[in-house]
Amino acid sequence: MTKTSVRSRDTYHVGNLAPQLLDAAREMLEEVGPTKLSLRAVSERVGVSSTAAYHHYANRAELIGHLAAQGFRELAKVLVIRDTNSDGVQKLRNASLAYFSFARSNPALYQLMFGPEFANGEMIPELLAAREEAFGELKRIIAEMLGLDVETPEVRRAALAGWSYTHGLASLVIHSVLHFPVGTTDERFVDSTLQGFEHLFRAQTASA
Amino acid sequence: MTKTSVRSRDTYHVGNLAPQLLDAAREMLEEVGPTKLSLRAVSERVGVSSTAAYHHYANRAELIGHLAAQGFRELAKVLVIRDTNSDGVQKLRNASLAYFSFARSNPALYQLMFGPEFANGEMIPELLAAREEAFGELKRIIAEMLGLDVETPEVRRAALAGWSYTHGLASLVIHSVLHFPVGTTDERFVDSTLQGFEHLFRAQTASA
DNA sequence: AAAATATCTTGACAGCGATAAGATTGATTC
DNA sequence: GAATCAATCTTATCGCTGTCAAGATATTTT
Incomplete structure (x- = not known):
């Protein structure tokens, strides 16, 4: 019955x-x-x-692990720039913009991807692979831009720096630590902040 | 008893x-x-x-709100540099280093401060004030470094960029997205990544 | 067709945030 | 000093969660 x-x-x-x-x-x-x-x-x-x-x-962690992996795969796809005309610098800017837009379009997914659930380092292999895939895409762009091989420490360091910056910006906006100005586009916001960075760096190199 | x-x-x-x-x-x-x-x-x-x-x-959110506020107050304290000898650039580097070290010394607190609990924007006024206090400290340092008034848009943009970068670096390390190399000091790690950024920027300004 | 396996369900347990109502305390008032 | 009151703490309870155990059902294999 x-x-x-x-x-x-x-x-x-x-x-x-x-x-x-x-x-x-x-x-x-x-x-x-x-x-x-x-x-x-x-x-x-x-x-x-x-x-x-x-x-x-196996448990909740494994499910959201797959979800996060899926997010990193989508992020990696977004980062590959199809534009063959623009130079390396433009490509990096476009990638940074694409990254930022992805985060803002999928805030909860992005929070999950970089959330405390995987902070201990325990995670599904699939997630780790997807993350490396996304990071590899970024390295590829930067390697092309710098005219160096992908697996050089310079490229790795630069990619790490670029990732930190864009992730920090996206993270702060998503967590509403910085309030994204209404009526502004992602493009304008990213450029504006990058401008602030140039300002910062000019001062540094000038004094050094 | x-x-x-x-x-x-x-x-x-x-x-x-x-x-x-x-x-x-x-x-x-x-x-x-x-x-x-x-x-x-x-x-x-x-x-x-x-x-x-x-x-x-009132509820759990309010308790951890106070906890996060306490974290931001401590962070603000750490950021004020007592060294009167060094120049502005050195102070910014020291502040960035202090920020990074604070995050690495209190990973769970840092995750809480920038976690999804307050992403909606609803939070205790005390938390918001403490956050502004910390951000204000950063702006003060950058204003001194750039030789501008604290409340100029240039300073704000630069502080926003600097915050994004350092937060991103700390966040990625804490969430074990980037593995902090064993045997390395915070100082060396921050400097190394900053070096990567210079490399990135030189390429950009050279092509522009 | 029967047996074995994969898949799904029901039932249960412990832990969580949160509310409601009662018990106890220190402070206030007469 | 005794009675009253408001603040504080406890017990009881609800609904939700992750997770395990055991039974029921479907699919596959023999």
Whole structure:
């Protein structure tokens, strides 16, 4: 006898549940925020029981790990610049802009990607790989710009610096530490801040 | 018997509980991480019931709000450079280093200060004030360095850029996106990354 | 068709934030 | 000094969460 509790599905077995859970989680992520995303709510959204997810993901950390990995893959895609006309410097600026826009378009996902959940270093290999993929894209752009090989320490250092800067800007804006001025475009904001940096650096090199 | 854990306290009325809760929370913060800090555990640590805190703080957000505010005040203190000998550029470097060291010494607190809990913009006024205090300290340093008044848009832009960069670096290291090399000092790491930035900027200005 | 395996459900436990109502304290007032 | 009052703390409870255990159902294999 099929005991129907509240609303048991006709099709008890759904099928490929793993990607459905991931999609549902991705949808809900931006609605409820990175911290309040619960497995139970995701499961309910898909239409399965509260614990169905545990046959596809070991725990919550693994699910959001896949979600974060997905985010890094999308970020890597956004960073590759198709524009073959512009020079290296322009490409870096465009990449920085694309990075910033991605973060602002997916704030909860971005917070998840760089959130405290993976701060201990324990994470799914897929996430680590996706992160390296994104970072590699940035290194490639900078290597082209500097006219150096990708695997040089100079390129690595420069990429690290560039990443820090853009991530910091995006992070501060997303967490509403800096308020993004209304009526401003991402482009203008990024350029304006970069201008501030030039100002800073001119003073430094002038005195040195 | 000064303190009984499981049994009910002899002195049912504790006294000034608010600061005790804050101190206990601060202690536990670095142990359990910014997300897993619970009111119940903090209350138990102090030795009061699970819900005693609600007579001093409206909810969890308010407690950690005060915790974050405390963090920003400490950060502001760290940023003021006492060295009167060095020039402006040196002071900025020292401030950046102090900022980075503060973040690395209090990773959970730092994560809390810039975490998703206040991303919506809703926060205690005290937190907002403390944040402005810290940012003001940075602006003061940069204003001195650039030889401009504190309230000029140039200074604000430059401070915003500098903050973004240092915050980004600290954030990436703390969240173990960048692995801080073992055997390296904060000083060397900050300088190395800053060097990468110079490299980046030289290429940019050279092509422009 | 029967057996084995993968998948999903129900049930339960502990921990969490939060509210409501009662108990106890120190302070105020007569 | 005794009664009253407001602040403070406790107990009880609710709904939500992650997670495990055991049973039910579907799919695959033999």
